[in-house]
Amino acid sequence: MSPPPPPRKRRATITTVAEAAGVAPSTVSRAFSNPGRVNHVTREHVLEVAARLGYSPDPTARALGTGRTGTVALVVPDITNPYFAGVVKGAERAAAEARLTLVIGDSQESPAQEERLVERLGRAVDGFVIMASRMPDEALRRAAELNPLVLVNRAVPGLTSVVADFASGTRQIVTHLASHGHRSFVFLGGPAESWSGAQRWIGLRTAAEELGLSATRFGPYTPTMASGPAAADALLTSGATAVVAHNDVLAIGVLRRLEERGVRVPEQLSVVGFDDIFGADFCHPPLTTLAERTTEAGGRAVETLAALTRPGAVPASPEAPPAPVRVLPTQLVVRHSSGPAPRREVTP
Amino acid sequence: MSPPPPPRKRRATITTVAEAAGVAPSTVSRAFSNPGRVNHVTREHVLEVAARLGYSPDPTARALGTGRTGTVALVVPDITNPYFAGVVKGAERAAAEARLTLVIGDSQESPAQEERLVERLGRAVDGFVIMASRMPDEALRRAAELNPLVLVNRAVPGLTSVVADFASGTRQIVTHLASHGHRSFVFLGGPAESWSGAQRWIGLRTAAEELGLSATRFGPYTPTMASGPAAADALLTSGATAVVAHNDVLAIGVLRRLEERGVRVPEQLSVVGFDDIFGADFCHPPLTTLAERTTEAGGRAVETLAALTRPGAVPASPEAPPAPVRVLPTQLVVRHSSGPAPRREVTP
DNA sequence: CGTCACATGGCAACCGGTTGCCAAAATTTG
DNA sequence: CAAATTTTGGCAACCGGTTGCCATGTGACG
Numbered sequence: 159m160s161p162p163p164p165p166r167k168r169r170a171t172i173t174t175v176a177e178a179a180g181v182a183p184s185t186v187s188r189a190f191s192n193p194g195r196v197n198h199v200t201r202e203h204v205l206e207v208a209a210r211l212g213y214s215p216d217p218t219a220r221a222l223g224t225g226r227t228g229t230v231a232l233v234v235p236d237i238t239n240p241y242f243a244g245v246v247k248g249a250e251r252a253a254a255e256a257r258l259t260l261v262i263g264d265s266q267e268s269p270a271q272e273e274r275l276v277e278r279l280g281r282a283v284d285g286f287v288i289m290a291s292r293m294p295d296e297a298l299r300r301a302a303e304l305n306p307l308v309l310v311n312r313a314v315p316g317l318t319s320v321v322a323d324f325a326s327g328t329r330q331i332v333t334h335l336a337s338h339g340h341r342s343f344v345f346l347g348g349p350a351e352s353w354s355g356a357q358r359w360i361g362l363r364t365a366a367e368e369l370g371l372s373a374t375r376f377g378p379y380t381p382t383m384a385s386g387p388a389a390a391d392a393l394l395t396s397g398a399t400a401v402v403a404h405n406d407v408l409a410i411g412v413l414r415r416l417e418e419r420g421v422r423v424p425e426q427l428s429v430v431g432f433d434d435i436f437g438a439d440f441c442h443p444p445l446t447t448l449a450e451r452t453t454e455a456g457g458r459a460v461e462t463l464a465a466l467t468r469p470g471a472v473p474a475s476p477e478a479p480p481a482p483v484r485v486l487p488t489q490l491v492v493r494h495s496s497g498p499a500p501r502r503e504v505t506p
Numbered sequence: 507m508s509p510p511p512p513p514r515k516r517r518a519t520i521t522t523v524a525e526a527a528g529v530a531p532s533t534v535s536r537a538f539s540n541p542g543r544v545n546h547v548t549r550e551h552v553l554e555v556a557a558r559l560g561y562s563p564d565p566t567a568r569a570l571g572t573g574r575t576g577t578v579a580l581v582v583p584d585i586t587n588p589y590f591a592g593v594v595k596g597a598e599r600a601a602a603e604a605r606l607t608l609v610i611g612d613s614q615e616s617p618a619q620e621e622r623l624v625e626r627l628g629r630a631v632d633g634f635v636i637m638a639s640r641m642p643d644e645a646l647r648r649a650a651e652l653n654p655l656v657l658v659n660r661a662v663p664g665l666t667s668v669v670a671d672f673a674s675g676t677r678q679i680v681t682h683l684a685s686h687g688h689r690s691f692v693f694l695g696g697p698a699e700s701w702s703g704a705q706r707w708i709g710l711r712t713a714a715e716e717l718g719l720s721a722t723r724f725g726p727y728t729p730t731m732a733s734g735p736a737a738a739d740a741l742l743t744s745g746a747t748a749v750v751a752h753n754d755v756l757a758i759g760v761l762r763r764l765e766e767r768g769v770r771v772p773e774q775l776s777v778v779g780f781d782d783i784f785g786a787d788f789c790h791p792p793l794t795t796l797a798e799r800t801t802e803a804g805g806r807a808v809e810t811l812a813a814l815t816r817p818g819a820v821p822a823s824p825e826a827p828p829a830p831v832r833v834l835p836t837q838l839v840v841r842h843s844s845g846p847a848p849r850r851e852v853t854p
Numbered sequence: 855c856g857t858c859a860c861a862t863g864g865c866a867a868c869c870g871g872t873t874g875c876c877a878a879a880a881t882t883t884g
Numbered sequence: 885c886a887a888a889t890t891t892t893g894g895c896a897a898c899c900g901g902t903t904g905c906c907a908t909g910t911g912a913c914g
Contacts, residue, residue: 171870182894187872197892217630218569219870222899227566229609229630237594240784243586250585250612254623259630261577262610264598275602282565282577282607383788410788436588437785440731440758520901530864535902545862567900570869 170213179207190215217259230463231261231283232456233275235290240436241405241452245289245310248456256464258284269293269351276301284467287459288312292351306466308459312353318466318482320459322450324354327488328361331402331430331448334490336369339499340400340428346389346412347377348404355404358432362402374398379408386411387418394419399427399499406431410441413495417442424497434491444493451486458484518561527555538563565607578811579609579631580804581623583638588783589753589800593637593658596804604812606632617641617699624649632815635807636660640699654814656807660701666814666830668807670798672702675836676709679750679778679796682838684717687847688748688776694737694760695725696752703752706780710750722746727756734759735766742767747775747847754779758789761843765790772845782839792841799834806832 176183181204188195189204196204208214221227232249234242246262253260261283265272269292276286276293285306291298295314301307302317309319335343345362348355359375366373376392379385381404390412393401403409409431416423423429423443431438434449462484524531529552536543537552544552556562569575580597582590594610601608609631613620617640624634624641633654639646643662649655650665657667683691693710696703707723714721724740727733729752738760741749751757757779764771771777771791779786782797810832 173870183871184873184895185893187870188893191872195892200892214629216570216870218566218575219899220872221566222564222570222870222901223872225899237598238591238784240588240591243588243591246585246610247612250610254611259609259627260611261607262594262598263602263608264595279607281562414788436586437788440762440785440790441788442790519899531901532865532903533863535900536863539902543862548862564900567869568902570871570900571902573869 169216170208170211172213172215175204175208175211175213178211179204187215191220226467227259227282227284228257229259229261229283230460230467231263231276231279231286232460233263233265233272233279233286233288233291235265235267235272235292237262237264239407241407241433242289243436244452245456245459248453248458249287249460250456251453252457252460252464256460258460258464260460265292267292267349269297273297273301276305280305285463287456287463289456289459290352290354292349306463308463308466310455310459313483316482318462320455320462320484320486321357322354322455323485323488324357324361325364327432327448327450327490328358329365330488330490332362332365332369332371334446334492334496335400335402335428335430336371338428338497340371341499342372342374342398343400343402343428344393344396344398345373345375345377346379346393346401346403346408347375348379348381348408350378352404358402358404377404379404381405381408383407383411383414386413387415390415390419393427394421400430400496401427402430402432404432406433406435406438406445406447409445409447409495410437413441413443413445423495426500428496428499430496438491439493443495446493446496447491449489449491451488455486458486517564518556518559520561520563523552523556523559523561526559527552535563539568574815575607575630575632576605577607577609577631578808578815579611579624579627579634580808581611581613581620581627581634581636581639583613583615583620583640585610585612587755588785589755589781590637591784592800593804593807596801596806597635597808598804599801600805600808600812604808606808606812608808613640615640615697617645621645621649624653628653633811635804635811637804637807638700638702640697654811656811656814658803658807661831664830666810668803668810668832668834669705670702670803671833671836672705672709673712675780675796675798675838676706677713678836678838680710680713680717680719682794682840682844683748683750683776683778684719686776686845688719689847690720690722690746691748691750691776692741692744692746693721693723693725694727694741694749694751694756695723696727696729696756698726700752706750706752725752727752729753729756731755731759731762734761735763738763738767741775742769748778748844749775750778750780752780754781754783754786754793754795757793757795757843758785761789761791761793771843774848776844776847778844786839787841791843794841794844795839797837797839799836803834806834 172183172186176186186204189201250260263275265275272293287308289310291312298314311321313319363373379389409429431445431447434447438445438447520531520534524534534552537549598608611623613623620641635656637658639660646662659669661667711721727737757777779793779795782795786793786795
């Protein structure tokens, strides 16, 4: 009978290859990571032997020597939220392109959890991309002292970030409503810690003022479908003609409740969301919403981070760092949940 | 003027701590990773000094010595697909609990890409969880020789996996249809490489046979909403009274097209999906679909992998390994897209 | 009180690469 | 053709931990 197979193949190390190729380990090392430093034919030879032995340098060992792990972390509040899926996708693609490994962390919408995550991962990665961070500014600054850091949809003075153009986006929304004869609208606010939530409200209010509409804010609501009913009911008693929700999930929750209560959208009430998530096009009625370029945001953030972690990059110098806030355009996608203001206000 | 702040804080190493605590580095090491091996009060002292210095062991260095990186990779075909979000969530949670770091890879639905990913990541992680792998059996076996591996919704003889109970699930679906008087149904097939697609069809066909229904398979279709129209049109010309789609995304795409064409669901045609993704409850009409426990699947897979990577674990031995296929229950969620069979077949 | 087992700490080798420095060899220059 | 350079390879230290082994100290036991 044949003996049992060996547990797990022992991988070739740099020494194995060096011996087999008749050179010193340092030469093998350079053949892989510093091609200019070794003779062309020697290099070919080494590479060939390495290939034959199935050798590839151990990233861990390499990391120990160089101090660079070749790994970046992406932290999101909730991976389950379809809104973040695009960011992850873009980040993953950019990371693969930059030959980086992407670690993912879910902070479960909790600032404390987020901080713990960053602390735990800090030693294992070269840097962070934090999506819609819920941490206070101060904590983020501290984190940035220990690791390169790029924020997405969050801005903190001095830190690098990629953000959606909410100023333009909110103006598009308000313009859209105004052009349909709405004289006022309600904003259903999200969590207090949400930076983009704050930006949205600021933008909406500003645009409203400029266009002569009046804006009221309700909430805060947890941005889940479960919050829909409460928000919708509050809306109806207020007699609003238009509502802008903190995000699509909440908007869809509201839509469902409105349908339940027999309120016709958009005839009696116009509903607008943020994010253009999966589902926004097939909910009932299809949702008018502000689309962000999430995939691009994720990609850019990782690219920026990659640049930051490349040797030679210095952290926030006292002199002005190179314009560390990148703004990505947003676009209003008009579907069927918004339309002309009703003649009279809604009475449920 | 003050000098510019030092670039990045230099972190404390084990030696620093050892000196500050007046012990040898090995003692510090053991204080952290082998508590029983060091005196209680010494340990307290070391830990206290370490805390004061802000020291924590470098995972990279640790990995080099022990050969364990404390990192596992999760590979999914497409992170953007809401179906996978649950798996990622569960995996992330389980990883955090096991103090593991989760690396994520997106294979973009491509078997080749998937193989490359596994090869690239192989050196950097302790093991893999591969979700709905598109790789051929042989490639998976080869991968399993190099790294511990757990499959989700894919079974390969000899390899460990976590799969949904499609046999029961499909039976639930067919029973549901039969009880509503349907005598036949169409299955809209997904990609040929999809193992779960194959299982679904096998299950449906078997159940159909047992319950005396006739089942026909259309496709394959790419499981995106964009495939909806083609699938729906094919359906209508066939005069089917019920259709089971490869997954919810496809089902929702079909639903949209049907609505466009004025076909009433479920009065004229019943539609059933798989996955119960985000959106299945608010599409129009809300979709009857087979729910899997994706979060649990992701969690279990990581837990299983963690057990496999723990020291002492041996890879697939020639003797029967411990029941390496774990089956997770499925449950039919009946909503409003399915109902009694129409008296006559549909004529569009 | 002698012997022995056990608890505890330190030494040093090791994990698998990278890199500064030196020297031999090859090439250029005067 | 000698001197000055440049190219190329090797040596050895180092990155920051872990761990096998040995030495010492301590308490238990006969």
